[in-house]
Amino acid sequence: MFTTLLLVFWLTASVAFLVLLTLMIIKISQNKKYKVFLFTSIATFIIGLICFIAMINVVPKEEASINSTRNTQPKVVTNSPNKKQESKVPREYIAALKTAESYKRSVPMSKKGLYEQLTSENGNKFPEAAAKYAMEHVTIDYKENAVKSAKSYAKNLHLSDAEILEQLQSENGEKYTPEEAKYGVEHMNDK
Structure with missing residues (x-):
């Protein structure tokens, strides 16, 4: 549940960042002195995107291993009545x-x-x-x-x-x- 919320938050933040980046690219491309800042922003976005993709791939595997652990708990057998x-x-x-x-x-x-x-x-x-x-x-x-x-x-x-x-x-x-x-x-x- 927490990981799902984290993914939704990350996706929302990524979309917002992408929109801001697009607006900034348009604005900065008109002014040449901000090219280093533009390059840093693009690199940060790419690193964030790689982390997001990695998180999407890891979370289902973790949830699957948690569910498989829950399903393999030993059952206690007693001589209780049927x-x-x-x-x-x-x-x-x-x-x-x-x-x-x-x-x-x-x-x-x-x-x-x-x-x-x-x-x-x-x-x-x-x-x-x-x-x-x-x-x-x-x-x-x-x-x-x-x-x-x-x-x-x-x-x-x-x-x-x-x-x-x-x-x-x-x-x-x-x-x-x-x-x-x-x-x-x-x-x-x-x-």
Whole structure:
């Protein structure tokens, strides 16, 4: 959209410049002392025209590459119910499931942490039944989430392994199970 507006502006400015140049050529050709100025103006116009032609050729290619990037985004496959089953499931349950899937893609959480986020007054405020439905139908590798969380603590807060383990298991922290937290610390240096 912006590039289209830029092209329209450039085209309008070029036409206006061409009209002024034509008028100036007529006026200057009558007076010989302005020939250098005339030559400079013509050279500037030719350079501008070359830039305009280049811009016209580049913009469609950029827009095409942007559109092709949009069309190749990976699709997230979950074990969510199909459309026929969805109609029988309350809307709020489906919303809780979609929210859980969104968290799955963006924030590594423990099972308990995700459930609390879905039901919390400070979170999404879903009813417990809707959150339970979401938890039963979303597929998340909580051990892998523990690894991601451990890597984040190590990289951003520079914590020791013992501190990371404690933070991953803490009720005030990530709320991973002891097994998941241990797995996260053990594998946080894996590639």
